[in-house]
Amino acid sequence: MKASAGSSSMLSHIAYFAIIILLISFVPAERLGNAEEALILIGFLGAWRYSWASVNFARAIYFRRFAYPREKERAVKDYASRPGAAHAYFLTTSYKIEPEVTIPVYTSVFTAAAKSKGGATIVSSVVDGADERLIRQVFSCMPCDMSGVKLIIDRIPGTGKRDALAKALSLISRNCPSSSDVVVFVDGDSCVPANIVDQAAPFFTNPQVGALTTDEAVDIPQPGFFRDWFKLRFDQRQIMMCSMGLSKRVLTLTGRMSVFRADLATNPDFIKLIRSDFIDHWRLGRVNFLTGDDKSTWYWLLKNGYEMVYLPDVRSVSMETQPKPTFFGSAIALMVRWFGNMLRTNGRALEIPSRRIGLFVWWSIFDQNLSIWTTLAGPLSAITAAIFFDPIVLPAYFAWVMFTRYMFCAMISLFRGHWFPVSYPFLLYFGQLVGAAVKSFVYFRLDRQKWTRQAAKGGQKAPRSTSERLKSYGSIYLHVLALGWLSLAVLYLTGAA
CATH class of the missing domain: 3.90.550.10 (Spore Coat Polysaccharide Biosynthesis Protein SpsA; Chain A)
Structure with a gap:
């Protein structure tokens, strides 16, 4: 039974790469030149996110293998010397x-x-x-x-x-x-x-x-x-x-x-x-x-x-x-x-x-906000390029997303010491893209709160006062405005505007 499950898992990974190859085969290299600026923007955003992920991955390896064992050894030694x-x-x-x-x-x-x-x-x-x-x-x-x-x-x-x-x-x-x-x-x-x-x-x-x-x-x-x-x-x-x-x-x-x-x-x-x-x-x-x-x-x-x-x-x-x-x-x-x-x-x-808290910590907190917009800008750039230049950009973009997310999942699994199901790359992209969309929604509606288990909640779906209605309309307006500015920036940087 285990051998059968392993074979099924291997076949699913092979099928995954077959889809990537199939998508790439639909893309004549000469036609991608029509969307050069869009591809440069997508590449820049990708390089930005991948470099940040690589920094964290390298730090994680050093911490796990070197820094943490030394710190733990010191702590255990000091604790053993205490009287109680x-x-x-x-x-x-x-x-x-x-x-x-x-x-x-x-x-x-x-x-x-x-x-x-x-x-x-x-x-x-x-x-x-x-x-x-x-x-x-x-x-x-x-x-x-x-x-x-x-x-x-x-x-x-x-x-x-x-x-x-x-x-x-x-x-x-x-x-x-x-x-x-x-x-x-x-x-x-x-x-x-x-x-x-x-x-x-x-x-x-x-x-x-x-x-x-x-x-x-x-x-x-x-x-x-x-x-x-x-x-x-x-x-x-x-x-x-x-x-x-x-x-x-x-x-x-x-x-x-x-x-x-x-x-x-x-x-x-x-x-x-x-x-x-x-x-x-x-x-x-x-x-x-x-x-x-x-x-x-x-x-x-x-x-x-x-x-x-x-x-x-x-x-x-x-x-x-x-x-x-x-x-x-x-x-x-x-x-x-x-x-x-x-x-x-x-x-x-x-x-x-x-x-006071360290530059890396401060930047990591800031990046949690910044990543909302850089994550959304990638697919927006691909859609813009497909509409204004050549639809062939989309299969190339999908192949790139599938390949890079697979590599990320492989790195994560190697760090953990176990392999991953083929659903991981899709769930990773889902978490990144839908997560960024949810963050952008919540960013302008910080008053909305709800437990997933309990009925208690904060904020109102249907505001009961003029003040609450104005807050709700203001949240919608600023959210749409932010997405509009992001779209305009993408249009400009891809050369579509």
Whole structure:
């Protein structure tokens, strides 16, 4: 059966390259000269994006093979010289998650807590009574010694994850945790490694380290595009995180599982920002953050000068479910939430001087905004060239996209140490192109927020007041204006105008 599956996979890759060759065969080289300026623009944009990807890939390799092992060895040595082990606080949040997810997640949390040499306290924030009963049952049935673990169930009204986190941190602060202790933030659908405390605590011997995050894997039983897309995202994430790990300031502290220095996580200002974060936008007014608590914690540490490190050899497992009936609808819903959180925070992060956070980190944040327009400009240039010069540009462009994305997927898979399904190049381009379109949409509608699991949401589809209607019309106008200017620039640079 495995041999049959392998043969099928190989045939699909061969068919993939056969399509590329077929597309190229449709393109007489002499006819491409009619769209020379368009091809130069596409080549320039490609060189720009590929050079940036190559820089991050090279940094990731150096970090993974050289910088990180040295840093880990130093941290372990310093931690071993300390008189006592860190006490670990596990902060978990659950909102009406299915029992088949809750049971393995909390089993992993309780196992990790039991293995904490300095003892552990678990604060579980729940809304539903059924969740509380199930968590207590799992705790009482644990086969390992739980005598060093204290479980606190914090039953709260369903006012949102931010309130849940803030209240749980306030409970932890009553224990007056020290700078040697750690707080592990865990989502209710993420399984933590059994040795997470032993792996994470040594890095906090460096007083500049405020938090860390780890590699992620995904558990989606149902095969299909949604599972492949998530796995590809996490493969891409590993490379980008390793690259940023070299600068000791990652671009996000994922809410699925991250570890914080306990005295910082219980700082009143830190808790206040989690509970009530916002930006004052020149057009939209005050935008209160509903989602994006992981971006709030990241921003607090960034602006206060703390390092945020990455552990590439430690991995949590996220148990994801498809939020919409279709892959496309699910991907759009998730990207709207993810990119909204990113863009709402990036503006204020860019106001921090680059000399404080590092030029590479500052530019990486800026590039997340810039890539919206450079990504959209590529296909716009190809379409413009096909309309104004020669339609033969399109098969050449499609062949180029297929080849380059395949090479990217090969590089990503070699870094990860496993091969990839033939769906990856298509999903990679989907993520880049549709992702850029979603970012451009969200960029002008920062007030729109919605959880994919919960019903709570921010912003209104149908504004109820004149002020809200004006904001909505303004968002549409500026979005169309930006796309219009981008189209005009493409027309000019391709020689079509």
